[in-house]
Amino acid sequence: MASASPSHAALLILCIFLFIAAAARGSTAAGGLLHDSLDSLKIVGGWTEIPDVGSKKIVRDLGRYSISEYNRRLAGEAENHLSFSGVVSADRQVVSGVKYRIRVAAVDAETGDRLSFVAVVVVRPWLRQRDRDLDSFTPFADQQVL
Helix, strand or coil: CCCCCHHHHHHHHHHHHHHHHHHHHCCCHHHHHHHHHHHHHHCCCCCEECCCHHHCHHHHHHHHHHHHHHHHHHHCCCCCCEEEEEEEEEEEEEECEEEEEEEEEEEECCCCCEEEEEEEEEECCCCCCCCEEEEEEEECCCCCCC
C-alpha cells in the first residue's frame, strides 16, 4: 500500500478540520447531525426535559402519586392537605430505573392557596411491590400563582 503524499495528507487534515468546525456550528446537515450526537452524549446520565407534559399520562400519574404519597406521609390517608392540580414541567434521568423530577401544581385543602412543588419519583418497573418511590417533595422556590 502506497503512503499518502504530503499534499494528500494536508488535504485530509483540512477536510477533517472543516468537518469539525461545521459540526461545532451545526451549519451543515452532516455537521448538524454530528452536533446533535455530541449534545446527546453530554447528557447521558443527566436530566432530560420531557416536552408537552400535559399529554404524557405517566407524568400526570406520577404527579398525582407524589401528592397522594405526600399526604399519606404527612397526615395519613384520612386527611388530604393537598390536592393535585396539574403538572407544570418534568425532567427524567436514567438511573437504576428512571428518575422523574416533576414540578407539580397543587391546591391547599384548608386555605385554597395554589402551590407548586418539586417531586422526585424513581420508577423501577421490575419491582412488583414498590415499582415507584417518592424520593423528595419540596416547595418550589418561586411560588407564583399557577
